[in-house]
Amino acid sequence: MSTDLPVTELFGLDNLPYGVASTSTGAPHVVARLGDHAIDLGGLAQSAGGERWTVAWQSDSLNPFVAQGRSSWTAAREWLRATLADETRRDTVLRHLVPLGELRLHLPLQVGDYVDFYASEQHANNVGRIFRPDGDALTPNWKHLPIGYHGRSGTIVVSGTDVVRPAGQRKGPQDPAPVFGPSIRLDIEAELGFVTGGETRMGQPLSVDAADDHLFGVGLFNDWSARDLQAWEYVPLGPFLGKSFASSLSAWITPMDALAAAKTSLPQQDPQPLPYLRGDRLFGLDLQIEVRLNGEVISRPPYGSMYWSPTQMLAHLTVNGASVRPGDLFASGTVSGDEPGQRGSLLELTWSGQQPLRLADGSERAFLQDGDEVVLTATAPGTDGGRIGLGECRGRIVAAGSAD
The missing domain is CATH 2.30.30.230 (Fumarylacetoacetase, N-terminal domain)
Incomplete structure (x- = not known):
C-alpha cells in the first residue's frame, strides 16, 4: 500500500x-x-x-x-x-x-439564523439600472450600511440537492391582475456563505475587530431566486417566497485560517462609514469564482471587488443587539465584477432577459429551464503558495410539483 x-x-x-x-x-x-x-x-x-x-x-x-x-x-x-x-x-x-x-x-451545519447581504456595488448598480433606468442606481442608504434581509434557514440544502421550481403569484407590468403558477424567471446568485462560531448574548453588539474572531469559514452559496415572484411581492417588506424555496451551500467549509493569503484590501469606501463600521480588521478576499451552466462557463465573478468586508456585515448584523450562535450563516449577496462576463446572476448576464445567453449547443437562456444544472467553483491563493480550491456548489432544476 x-x-x-x-x-x-x-x-x-x-x-x-x-x-x-x-x-x-x-x-x-x-x-x-x-x-x-x-x-x-x-x-x-x-x-x-x-x-x-x-x-x-x-x-x-x-x-x-x-x-x-x-x-x-x-x-x-x-x-x-x-x-x-x-x-x-x-x-x-x-x-x-x-x-x-x-x-x-x-449539510455541514445545523443552520440557526441565516441572513443574506447585498455587498457588491457592481451587482447593486446593475440591478438599479435594470429596474430604475431613469433614477439613481444605488439606493440612498447603500454606501452607509451593508443591506441585508433575514432568510429561511430550513431550506438551505447541501450541494448536489435538486431544486424544485417554485410556484407563487406573479404579475407583469402590463398584466391586469396577478396569476398563480410556476416561476418563469428562475435565476441564480453566485455568493459566498460565512459560517459564524462562538456565541454572543442578546444586547451584545460585535465590533468590526471582534467580529473577525467569530468568522469560522466560508462555503460557496447559490441563492436561487424567482425573479417574477420577487418583483411582485417585495414591496414594502422585501424578499419572501421568491427566495425562501431553496438555497444551496457547498458540502465543504474552508476555514478562514486557510484563506490568510487571500485577504486583500477593500475598495475605497466613500463616504466613510459610521464609527461602528470602522476597525483594523477590514478585508476583502481574492477569490475567483466560476459559474457553469450545463458544464459551460458563463461567468467568472471576482469576490475581491466586494464593497463591504465580512467583518462589517457581521458587526452590522449585531449592532442592534442581535445575538450570534454557533453555526449561524450569512451570505455576501451576489458577487459581480466590472465586466459583463463577471456578473453573478442571469438577471445581470441577460439584462433581465433582454439579451439571452447563447450556449455552445446553440440554445439560449434568459432564465433557467427545467433540467439545467448550475455549478459554482472557486480558487484562492494558498498559505503555502499556489492556490487552494473551495468545494463546489451544485444544483439542478426540476419541474414544479416533482418533489418526492
Whole structure:
C-alpha cells in the first residue's frame, strides 16, 4: 500500500476544508478533505493524540466544533497539519482516509439564523439600472450600511440537492391582475456563505475587530431566486417566497485560517462609514469564482471587488443587539465584477432577459429551464503558495410539483 498522502493541486495540506459525511454503514461525522479522500477526524483524533476534539468531530454537524471558538479552531488546524505531515504517524493517518466516492456528503451545519447581504456595488448598480433606468442606481442608504434581509434557514440544502421550481403569484407590468403558477424567471446568485462560531448574548453588539474572531469559514452559496415572484411581492417588506424555496451551500467549509493569503484590501469606501463600521480588521478576499451552466462557463465573478468586508456585515448584523450562535450563516449577496462576463446572476448576464445567453449547443437562456444544472467553483491563493480550491456548489432544476 502506498504511504503517500492523496493530495491534489487544490486540496492539499494548506486547505483541509471541513465537512460532514457518512458511509453506507456508518453515522454522519465530521471529516476534512484531502485530495480525493476525506479524513475521519474523530477517529484520527482518538488515535493520534488530538482527544480534545474527538467528541466534537464525532458529531453529525460542525456546530459543536465551531462553538469552541477561534483559539480551538486554530489549534485544531495546526494539530491536523502537523499530524498529516508527521511520517511517524503516516500509517495511523492512512487508516482514517476514505475515498470521496464511498461517502455521502451532508449539510455541514445545523443552520440557526441565516441572513443574506447585498455587498457588491457592481451587482447593486446593475440591478438599479435594470429596474430604475431613469433614477439613481444605488439606493440612498447603500454606501452607509451593508443591506441585508433575514432568510429561511430550513431550506438551505447541501450541494448536489435538486431544486424544485417554485410556484407563487406573479404579475407583469402590463398584466391586469396577478396569476398563480410556476416561476418563469428562475435565476441564480453566485455568493459566498460565512459560517459564524462562538456565541454572543442578546444586547451584545460585535465590533468590526471582534467580529473577525467569530468568522469560522466560508462555503460557496447559490441563492436561487424567482425573479417574477420577487418583483411582485417585495414591496414594502422585501424578499419572501421568491427566495425562501431553496438555497444551496457547498458540502465543504474552508476555514478562514486557510484563506490568510487571500485577504486583500477593500475598495475605497466613500463616504466613510459610521464609527461602528470602522476597525483594523477590514478585508476583502481574492477569490475567483466560476459559474457553469450545463458544464459551460458563463461567468467568472471576482469576490475581491466586494464593497463591504465580512467583518462589517457581521458587526452590522449585531449592532442592534442581535445575538450570534454557533453555526449561524450569512451570505455576501451576489458577487459581480466590472465586466459583463463577471456578473453573478442571469438577471445581470441577460439584462433581465433582454439579451439571452447563447450556449455552445446553440440554445439560449434568459432564465433557467427545467433540467439545467448550475455549478459554482472557486480558487484562492494558498498559505503555502499556489492556490487552494473551495468545494463546489451544485444544483439542478426540476419541474414544479416533482418533489418526492
